[in-house]
Amino acid sequence: CxxxxxxxxxxxxxxxxxxxxxxxxxxxxxxxxxxxxxxxxxxxxxxxxxxxxxxxxxxxxxxxxxxxxxxxxxxxxxxxxxxxxxxxxxxHGVNSEEEWEMVQRKGQQFTLNGQPFYVNGFNTYWMMTLAADNSTRGKVTDVFQQASAVGLTVGRTWAFNDGQWRALQKSPSVYDEDVFKALDFVVSEAGKYKIRLILSLVNNWNDYGGKAQYVKWGNASGLNLTSDDDFFTNPTLRDFYKSHVRTVLNRVNTFTNITYKNDPTIFAWELMNEPRCPSDPSGDKLQSWIQEMAVFVKSLDAKHMVEIGLEGFYGPSAPARTKFNPNPYAAQVGTDFIRNNQALGVDFASVHVYPDAWISPAVSDTFLEFTNSWMQAHVEDAETYLGMPVLFTEFGVSAHDPGFNTSFRDMMLNTVYKMTLNSTRKGGAGAGSLVWQVFPQGAEFMDDGYAVYLTRAHTASKIISLQSKRLAIFNSLCGWRCKWGCKKKNHTALDALLSHDDEL
Known part of the structure; x- marks a missing residue:
């Protein structure tokens, strides 16, 4: 045996x-x-x-x-x-002979070389923009250095900037090569620090262009579009989006000479950041778009995983679950967590956690209570209805919130990390989380209030690092079990780290 x-x-x-x-x-x-x-x-x-x-x-x-x-x-x-x-x-959690393979999904877990892979990650959305300027490119390296130092293994960033300042896509299918080289640099630099990337392909919001910019392009080409939600239904705009997807996936990185769709540095493709279609509360329009685009991405790249980019709101297909939504409006924005993630081609579910944006901006213990119930509900649904991993791809609390202090942010970190670890220990669908967002010093002008400066937020850095160590130990124990065929695994090291709630 x-x-x-x-x-x-x-x-x-x-x-x-x-x-x-x-x-x-x-x-x-x-x-x-x-x-x-x-x-x-x-x-x-x-x-x-x-x-x-x-x-x-x-x-x-x-x-x-x-x-x-x-x-x-x-x-x-x-x-x-x-x-x-x-x-x-x-x-360092890496096999030297198989050190940079594709992360895959098997059932309700991520796997790397056939072994479970749990995520402690981060967001830094602006890396391509700053990499496009030689005077700020070093900030991208700083992000990866600091993230690696606390054990973060997956980052999430934008692979889009549509028609805006330092645009990647200046007009449909017309690209700024210098900005594309900046994205190449981001991907290359991530690989150097053994950090994988979730690359998001378009924004729901107007920042960096988003679906509104696609509608502007459509009207400029002679269409008569009246809603930003026409992005999801108009055939011309769908083709604009597909062209962008095709261009990014087939891009050959000028630093590594590796085509994006073949690069194991890329963890997954994200169809859209926080898609919403409030003009159709039934969710049918968005569902049709998700189904078409997930299959389209897979037709170009069967190697990488695909996720939608959802916030996680429950919709008409699961009325009993809408009680977990943060407010009544969340059920009216055209998204439907369970139904959306059942679309062919979707590999794992994404969920965001923002009680300060959804419930009240005033910091209170309600934030933590909501976070617990919100995360638990989505882990249960991923296991019961979806049979896939769920990744909490954004969470945080803003320094602009009334009553904010760093101690409360630390409590938020601990709450999210404890929830994901509880699932991890049971082999559940909770596959990890990505904090919004990691910042280096000198990038304060990009701060939206949620920035975590790892070099000066010492307590937060310690909490993040401890979570990385816990997941690394768990992955190591799983690896020992799988490699030598043992059915039982020794949790001693992990239990020792989990035994003190004050450290969690």
């Missing part, structure tokens, strides 16, 4: 192969070797490799020539270096 860890480690590192190589040399030798070999083994080699050398001690002593000894020493040193490199990679 289960191999012992020592046996598995030896086989996994290729050491049994090295031992066979030693034997093949032994069979061709007759004379003993200098004891310096054993001193080399004692002082240089270690771990599993040293164990193999002890087993092969008698046969190794019969090596006859200096050449054989030199080859032996050289090969041993190489294997030692490779083993240590692999151990270092594994200590």
């Amino acid at each position: 289960c191999k012992s860890p020592d046996t598995a480690l030896a086989e996994d590192n290729g050491i049994s192969t090295l031992s066979l190589w030693f034997v093949s040399i032994d069979q061709r030798t007759e004379s003993p070797v200098n004891m310096e070999l054993i001193n080399f083994k004692s002082h240089v080699l270690g771990g599993a490799l040293s164990h193999v050398l002890q087993v092969s001690y008698l046969s190794v002593l019969e090596l006859r020539t200096f050449v054989s000894l030199a080859l032996f020493v050289l090969c041993s040193a190489v294997f030692m270096i490779l083993t240590q490199h692999r151990a270092l990679a594994n200590s």
Whole structure:
């Protein structure tokens, strides 16, 4: 059933192969070797490799020539270096031989190389814009450096800027190559820091153009459109969007020479940031758009996951669940969490958590109570009705809220992280969360009130880092179980970290 860890480690590192190589040399030798070999083994080699050398001690002593000894020493040193490199990679949650594969979805979990992959992530929406200017490009590197330092593994950012300042898409299918190279830089830099990206493809809101800009382009081309929601129904605007999707997915990164649709740095494609279609509370218009576009993205790229970008509001298909909505209006904006995510081509559900924007701007314990019930409801629905992971892709609290203080923000972080961990420990659909948003110093002019400056928000940074460590330990335990076929996993290390609620 289960191999012992020592046996598995030896086989996994290729050491049994090295031992066979030693034997093949032994069979061709007759004379003993200098004891310096054993001193080399004692002082240089270690771990599993040293164990193999002890087993092969008698046969190794019969090596006859200096050449054989030199080859032996050289090969041993190489294997030692490779083993240590692999151990270092594994200590960061990455397998050195499979260190940058696509994250996939299997049932209600994300997987990497067949093992569960849980997300502690962040948002920084403006990275392409700042990367387009050499004077601010370094801020993008700062974001990834600081996010990596606290163990964040997935970032979310915009792969759109339609007709605005520093536009990526200046008009339908017309692009600014310098801005596209800025997006290339963002993707390349993320890969350097082993951070994967969710790339959002258009905005519901007017910021960075959004669906309103597509309607303007449509009217400029001779259409007579009267609502921003025509974005979802007009065939010409649908084609404009598809053209943008096709261009981004087929883009060859000028820094890495990797086509976006083949790049494992990309975690998933997001159809739209916070789609809403309030002109049709039934949800039929938006549902039709989601179905068409999810399938279209998959037709171009079957390798990457797709998610919608929803806030998570319940709609007409699940009237009993609308009680979890933050307000009555949420059921009238044309979105429908369960129905929307049942569309063909959607791999996982996204949910946002903004009690200050949806309930009241005044900070109160109601925020935390709502967050608990909101998250729990969506985890249950992802398990019961969808059979897919749910990722809480935005959450935060604004410094502009009346009564805001950093202690309350820390409480919000702890609440979200505890909810996701509770699901993770049970193997549930709660796959992780992404805080809105991580900022480096010097980018204050982009701050919308939700910025978390990791280098100076020391308590928040500690909380975020602790969550990363917990998920890394859990992933490691899952990996040990899966790699060696064990049905039981030792939760000792994880339980020790979870035993103190004041640290959560």
